[in-house]
Amino acid sequence: MQSELLVLFFVLGLILSGGAIVFSYFIMPHSFNATKVEAYECGIPSKNNSWSQFNVGYYLFALIYLVFDVEIVFIFPWGEVLKEVGKPALVEILIFFFVLALGLAYAWKKKALKWE
Amino acid sequence: MGLTEILTMSHELALIAALIILLISEIFSDEKSKYKFIPLAFALILGAGVVGLIFGKTGIIFGGMYQNDALRMAMKLILDLATLIVFLQSTEWIKHPHNKNRVLEFYLLVFATLIGMNFMISSGDFLMFYLGLELATIPIAALAAFDRLKNNSAEAGIKLILSSALSTGLLLYGLSMIYGTTGSIYFSEIKELITLNSLSMLGMIFFITGMAFKISLAPFHFWTADVYQGSPIAVTSYLSVVSKGAAIFIFTFVLYNVFGATSAIWTQILVMLSVITMTIGNLFALRQQNLKRFLAYSSIAQAGFIMLGILGQSAIGMGSVIYFLLIYIFSNLGAFGVVAIISAQTGKETIADYRGLYATNPKLSLALMLALFSLAGIPPVAGFFGKLFLFNAAASQGYYWLLFVAVVNATISLYYYLLPVKAMFIEKTDSPIATFKAKPYMALSVAICMVGLVVTGFASVIFEYLVSVSSGL
Numbered sequence: 001m002q003s004e005l006l007v008l009f010f011v012l013g014l015i016l017s018g019g020a021i022v023f024s025y026f027i028m029p030h031s032f033n034a035t036k037v038e039a040y041e042c043g044i045p046s047k048n049n050s051w052s053q054f055n056v057g058y059y060l061f062a063l064i065y066l067v068f069d070v071e072i073v074f075i076f077p078w079g080e081v082l083k084e085v086g087k088p089a090l091v092e093i094l095i096f097f098f099v100l101a102l103g104l105a106y107a108w109k110k111k112a113l114k115w116e
Numbered sequence: 117m118g119l120t121e122i123l124t125m126s127h128e129l130a131l132i133a134a135l136i137i138l139l140i141s142e143i144f145s146d147e148k149s150k151y152k153f154i155p156l157a158f159a160l161i162l163g164a165g166v167v168g169l170i171f172g173k174t175g176i177i178f179g180g181m182y183q184n185d186a187l188r189m190a191m192k193l194i195l196d197l198a199t200l201i202v203f204l205q206s207t208e209w210i211k212h213p214h215n216k217n218r219v220l221e222f223y224l225l226v227f228a229t230l231i232g233m234n235f236m237i238s239s240g241d242f243l244m245f246y247l248g249l250e251l252a253t254i255p256i257a258a259l260a261a262f263d264r265l266k267n268n269s270a271e272a273g274i275k276l277i278l279s280s281a282l283s284t285g286l287l288l289y290g291l292s293m294i295y296g297t298t299g300s301i302y303f304s305e306i307k308e309l310i311t312l313n314s315l316s317m318l319g320m321i322f323f324i325t326g327m328a329f330k331i332s333l334a335p336f337h338f339w340t341a342d343v344y345q346g347s348p349i350a351v352t353s354y355l356s357v358v359s360k361g362a363a364i365f366i367f368t369f370v371l372y373n374v375f376g377a378t379s380a381i382w383t384q385i386l387v388m389l390s391v392i393t394m395t396i397g398n399l400f401a402l403r404q405q406n407l408k409r410f411l412a413y414s415s416i417a418q419a420g421f422i423m424l425g426i427l428g429q430s431a432i433g434m435g436s437v438i439y440f441l442l443i444y445i446f447s448n449l450g451a452f453g454v455v456a457i458i459s460a461q462t463g464k465e466t467i468a469d470y471r472g473l474y475a476t477n478p479k480l481s482l483a484l485m486l487a488l489f490s491l492a493g494i495p496p497v498a499g500f501f502g503k504l505f506l507f508n509a510a511a512s513q514g515y516y517w518l519l520f521v522a523v524v525n526a527t528i529s530l531y532y533y534l535l536p537v538k539a540m541f542i543e544k545t546d547s548p549i550a551t552f553k554a555k556p557y558m559a560l561s562v563a564i565c566m567v568g569l570v571v572t573g574f575a576s577v578i579f580e581y582l583v584s585v586s587s588g589l
Contacts, residue, residue, distance in 0.1 A: 006314040102136065105143045 290322025
């Protein structure tokens with residue numbers, strides 16, 4: 001076992017990750033601005049603290065949105081190879097749609113789409 | 117790729133079909149008719165096992181990502197059987213009014229984890245292995261937090277997800293190092309390319325650490341007791357048997373196959389892990405009063421014994437591990453079944469509550485006694501033969517002092533396994549648990565376990581079959 005290499009590996013890892021932080025500290029412009037310390041630098045002043053209650057409906061909507069967002073990610077490469085692969089590709093994407101539709105139907109059944 | 121090749125993974129396809137059938141029945145059922153689908157879940161898991169048995173073929177598909185052979189098929193069937201027993205045991209708990217909105221979700225989540233485990237068992241490269249592992253882990257966190265109105269259950273869920281996030285991180289870091297040194301993620305290629313250099317050994321150690329979390333080997337066992345105690349009993353038994361069994365199988369396979377060339381290193385690690393795990397599991401189990409927590413520490417100690425079998429490093433080693441897992445399923449699920457029956461009836465879960473149980477419920481007491489005897493390894497129940505073959509496998513490689521430690525630990529474990537037996541048969545109390553008749557499904561699950569305990573011990577053909585199919589590895 002070359003244990004020197006192992007030590008070198010850890011030392012290099014420390015230097016690379018720590019060095020980046022130290023180096024950027026030295027070259028960055030040190031100017032302070034109140035907006036910089038905010039959680040979201042989106043221009044709208046944030047208020048209250050983060051331990052507040054919010055409607056769980058937002059969360060459910062985000063989850064359902066995510067399902068269809070991921071669907072798009074799969075459909076684009078599928079469209080690209082559809083002509084080459086032919087019929088099997090069509091069958092496969094239909095199975096995929098079917099499973100996704102089941103997911104939406106389940107969310108519907110559980111009243112996740114209802115805003116209360 | 118033709119249809120016949122796809123049929124290699126017929127077991128997984130059957131499970132996926134079962135999951136979709138359950139999802140459709142969930143969508144098109146109303147509040148009251150849901151309970152009618154509970155027997156459907158039993159039928160589906162049985163059906164998946166039968167399909168896997170009949171149509172399952174050995175072979176390698178997806179360019180080596182997925183492989184199936186007789187040993188893997190046997191392991192999948194064992195997991196199916198264990199899941200069926202867990203389903204039978206969960207009927208009373210799932211019918212509780214607290215769970216009325218999510219009866220079928222329990223079965224859906226269990227099927228999802230089972231699919232993940234099957235893919236993990238059949239994986240031919242680290243990518244498939246990782247995907248299966250994740251699919252097996254994430255729904256379990258939801259299952260652990262199933263009794264969401266109980267703080268304990270929510271705590272169990274969050275602890276499980278945090279510890280598995282950490283362990284998965286370690287595992288992936290290790291796998292990235294192995295990829296870095298060998299340039300491949302396929303098991304068969306890494307096996308040829310791996311050499312004894314510091315980086316790949318570091319990767320292997322991270323891999324072992326990550327898996328040790330999943331199998332709850334000491335010193336990575338801290339999440340186990342809290343999660344086992346907080347989760348509903350059905351989920352605890354599923355975690356301690358099915359999930360652990362699948363992880364142990366693939367752990368053994370990867371160590372033997374992928375890291376076969378570097379066994380000089382990992383055997384040393386496993387020896388240490390085994391000694392620490394057996395000792396810590398036993399010492400903590402000694403003073404537990406809650407039976408779920410008691411069984412959690414006992415399952416940690418049992419994992420330490422399983423490491424002895426892995427150290428066998430041969431077909432006999434692999435065969436003895438799987439054989440022990442099969443027996444462990446019957447003994448642990450038998451014990452959990454009795455605890456579940458009594459907990460569903462009376463809500464009592466501590467050893468002190470079991471005083472005088474033999475006078476009021478003799479059948480349940482005898483079943484629990486047999487299961488605990490099997491866990492402790494007292495002949496003639498199967499647990500004795502399971503431990504015997506594990507010790508045999510370790511002895512064949514000359515780990516005699518480790519065997520000595522294991523035998524001392526087995527003796528210590530006798531003491532605490534006999535504590536509940538003493539409470540049931542000898543100790544007297546003024547207010548024992550009243551006589552009651554167990555619900556048919558739950559009684560059936562315990563009966564299956566008892567038959568299994570007696571039969572697997574004496575049917576040497578099972579052990580011989582497992583060893584013969586392991587030899588192809």
